[in-house]
Amino acid sequence: MDTTAKTTSLLLLMVLSFLGLGVAQNVTQRGAGILNVGAILNLQSLVGKIARTSILMAMEDFYEVHRNYTTKLVLHIRGSNGDNIQAASEAVDLLENYSVRAIIGPQKSSEATFVSDIGNNSQVPVISFTATNPALLSSNVPYFLRATLSDAAQVKSLAALIKAYGWREVVPIYEETDFGRGIIPYLVDALQEVGVSMPYRSGISQSANSDQVEQELYKLMTMQTRVYIVHMSSTIGSILFTKAKELGMMSDGYAWILTDGMANIINSISPLVLDAMDGALGVRFYVPKSKELGYFTTRWTMRYKQDNPNDPPTEPSIFGLRGYDTIWTLAQAAEKVSMINAISQKQQQRKNSTCLGTLGMSTIGPKLLDAILQHKFKGLSGDFDLTNRQLQFSIFQIINVVRSESKEIGFWTAKGGIHRNLNQNGYKDTYLNSIPDLSPVVWPGEANIVPKGWQFPTYGKRLRVGVRTSGYPEFMKVERDPVTNVTTATGYAIDVFEEVLKQLPYAIPYEYVAFDNAQGVSHGTYNDFVYQVHLGVRNFGSPI
Template identity: 60%
Template sequence: MDILHRVILLLLLPISFAIAQNASTEGVQEFHVGVILDLGSMVGKIARTSISLAMEDFYDVHQNYSTKIVLHIRDSMSDDVQAASEAINLLENYNVDAIIGPQKSSQAIFISKLGNITHVPVISFTATNPSLSSRILPYFVRATTNDSAQVNCIASIVKTYGWREVVPIYEDTDYGRGIIPYLVDALHEVDARIPYRSVIPLSATSEEITLELYKLMTMETKVFVVHMSVTLASIFFIKAKEVGMMNKGHAWIMTDGVTNLIDSLDPSVLESLSGALGVEFYVPKSRELDDFTMRWNRRFQIENPTDPPLRLSIFGLWGYDTIWAVAQAAAEVGHANNTFQKPGVERNSTSLETLETSSDGPKLLQAILKNKFRGLSGNFNLSNRQLQILRFRIINVVGNGWREIGFWTAENGISRQLNKSTRPTTTHLGSVHDLNPVIWPGESIEVPRGYQIPVSGKKLQVGVCTSGYPEFVKVEKDHFTGETKAIGLSVDVFEEAVKRLPYALPYEYVQFNTKNDGSTEDYNDFVYQVYLKIYDIVIGDITIRYNRTLYADFTLPYTESGIAMVVPVRDSRNKNTWIFLKPLAPGMWFGSIVFFIYTGVVVLLLEFLGNNENVRGPIPRQLGIMIFFSIFEEKELVQRFLSRIVLIIWLVFLMVLTSSYTANLTSMLTVQQLQPTVTDVQELLKGGENVGYHRGSYVKGLLEELGFDRSKIKPYDSPDDFHNALSRGSNNGGIAALVHEVPYIKLFLANHCKGYTMVGPIYKAAGFGYALSKGSPLLGDISKAILNVTGGDTMIQIQKTWIGDQNNCQNVGPVTGSGRLTFANFRGLFILTGVASTSSLLIALVIFFYKKKKSTENTLDHLNRPEDSGTGDESSEYQEGNQGGRTEENAQLPGRVENGLEEQTSLELVSDTE
């Protein structure tokens, strides 16, 4: 009985719907709208149900509106020509005021051009190709977002899990190709590259898809981004599971074209997706959405009784909100004065040229763009001619369902929960801890490395060649097995680094034939082999140089960097007559002598101002006393307190200086027995000395740049040649210095420790590293492993094995030159001494002039009192005021008064200063 009711309702529904659409009651203006969908597709079926419910809900809420849209639904049958034909029919026969759809981007391009001609807005909630631009299609409105909005989310996922290479897999349509340029740019920003692009035609058979999957299996990259329609993606993932590409070690990311319909996929398809990540537009939860979902489920079952059940998707919500936006705009614009103007064309014109132009089209377009409201999908705002979507949800397919692992927003990047964080972030900021745990393909909880040597593929090809210094690399061929073997310091470091990788890396050595002299030209060709894809990596004593980085990437250096000199040393102990002057630099000697004299002068002046009889006398005597003050502190000679302060500080200075001088002189006489014959490149240039280098090395060009004459630059082939040339010296046809890279110099000094030392580095260089092809995903992992090796005891043991224990050679290490004491070393003591002496002298001068002024004022005061009053009392007081023992007779004689005044002033000054 229940089935009978459904059948009857199904038969009556189209009739009632047609009556409702075609009925035109008095006073109601019909607003014709065309709808073009692929009614046989999943998205088309979901959208049709949503549109019918939107019509009912809108006019139930707005029953008083005088306009009512009439829908004309057409089926494009997944064909671009059919969609265009239906659009022309709607424009010619029904004069539709707007077209909702079409469903595909390829269909939307042509139909939007028809909109340009007829001024009819075209609103699509499913066409996401970024090439659909409002600049060239002004009447096209995208009631969704374009595919480029999600690429930053995908790039953030790639960066979060540390993947360096990604292979996009997309369908060969406008929809599939449209996202690729934006995806490439986004991945480039997170230092990820695309080594290969897999393009799947819509017409591809199962066998063709399988062949493409086998091709992907042979590649080293194991991270894939899938951008397809849900129909093609379903077939693709089933085949991927069959060939074993949904196993452990692989990583899959789906764009929203598949993820938005994840709930409507067949269980067999969903099971094949287990372990994949998906990106979808986030829809905020609401009571209205829950109520609508229940109504939608019931309506869909009624309208599609023979179809499998589908779930409401974001496309259904956008279709619902689009109807509301168009209906509201129609009510605002009205339809009373709308006319369609026929263009003036000839009789034999095509149907496109006879299409009429809507007079209300521009007004309707502006009304749609200005209409903003909160719909079931969230904020519905088409002011920029498309929805602005800035929030995406990241899901993980597990079994027959999925789980939420995090969110991505333009403001905060990746986060586990969607919140309004105010922390300063960047678009691609995030870490694994910001997401919930993921169950990866093969039910693994270990994050895929993203790079793997194929099981069926060849081993990593490691290029090696014998160096001019066999201690670094020596290659041998096993005559029985034909296997290439390599030994040396560079080989040991590489093998240790491979052991410390977090995954197995099978490799084999392949010999590169050179002249075996380590020349720059040979090594340039050697490194170039990785660019030619002959080797995956080349190892050895390869200097990291700028010209080589143009066609190869280098790991972190595993040796010390720089270019230095090897020079002979000479025994300088007790052979210098004036060695007692060397502990102090010339500036220090000059400063000490100046302060020696200055201190003596200050103390002499202080005692002179204090009327010390010991400092008075002829100039030779005063000079002797000054020198005496500078060296000794004699209490009988020094009487003033200020003088003693100056002398105490000066003696402290002398004690520090004397002890430092003694220690430095002792060191020169006992410890520093050897001195380099040359300490600077400029000495070699000024003296016109010969210098040597290893034949074929780029050091020759460096020496020419420094200004050496070509005739003074001598090439040599081996360490023994270096030793012989340095032993002879520049004047005897040899060389005064050997210029070489630091690792080679340390190897030379390990075998010829006696008589030579290293000076420098004199020039910067990057050191030795391994070369890989540009963008190799192994670069980061091997560099980290090298850093792990060189930072521990392992590197010390490797160096001892191949170079020797350099601690036994005292000459190894850079020579920095003289150890003299300079003025800067004692700047603080000089400042303290100078401040103490100068301030004491200033204080003494102030006291002297103050007392002199005071004494003069008192004397004049006593002389002026008898002249003013003329009384005997004043005369008596005057005599009492003169305490110098002057007589009345002297007071009465003007000439003697002046002399007496001078004598009294002198006596009082002596008394006061004492």
């Protein structure tokens, strides 16, 4: 064996030993056998492809380290095409015809709702590392485990970021799915805590085409708020940003913030779409860097290219890493559970019952679930602990999309708030400060100045402000352009009025309406002038 081969073998052993917390432990003879495991993924999607490569590598790596384990996982991968009914159908097929004792996935939150009920009735653990809808609660379906965080975990980091930059209003743009809608109630509460309002909610159908997305963006352009939180999958999100750039909404004055749905896979998005997203901020799960992770990423990239030769290069992302760690957890749990008499007890037959009503109940389900909940280890994605039926809170990384790349600009933690570096001392709730402790941001339009968060709408009614020439021109003077017929006003009173408008956290488009005739002569006394407001006069001399 040459030096390179020896080095590679040593590195592989180091990675696998790190993940397995040492080479195989003493094996007790509590029953040899296999444990069938189903995996339900949308194999046509980027996340689904990433997950497939990751779980296959996890299977190979785990048993390379634990060669003398007596219980082996046998994986059965099924595609859902992102359809709830098909995902449920695949789950039933896996339970009836392949006797699976655990199901990984499904990928979407709406699919997980269906499959978790099936798994719960059959006492088969369902472990999803991608379903983030907070409505999926293990208290309702105790056999559902979330090998990730719910979207409720990230809302405080989003609120902190918005507060830190002094924005007072924000509009969420989300896809009309369980995943998209699930975050909204939690986001509303988090924003209210820091004094930020949500004047409008922009829901976009998952099946929306470019024209429909464009129509919604035009609607947003008629509003004054210019800060958007984008919570959607990469498919519809790519259309959104491409159209936003075409319409001039990725320019100076706009602020865009990505939730972890897109931010986690930012480096796997098309370069053309990344170019359109230039200047956006993002919040995503933080994965500690390590030599083991670096070596795994190199191997994973080569394997993904073999599995998907026609796809552009990508990275494992947090979804791939958590899929990998899920397999390791499940394999360790399977070894602790005796497979002797691991059969399904058929539920009592009932008249007019469906196949769902006659599915068997796993005899090892409760023990397998307990073993999964008790197993804790440090995986590629970080600390992997499902004690509370979902991963514990983690650190969020704040990124800035600059020149088609993601640039790390800081972090957010529940205890420390926003900080540029994780090891910074003197933690405090940074979002209460006027300037966030982050690396410099390149905003849309390559601007270096923080967007004020609002501007005059493209369309809409204007505030009509009555003005009249005073006996003291330095106090107020009114003039009308003879060509454009536009009224202008100057003087101390006007300066005060316009300065007050600048201090408001929202835009008020306005125009001056003169109470003077073309020769600059007033239509009446000052009392007559003020009384026009009571009369509802739009143009002096004609009622509304």
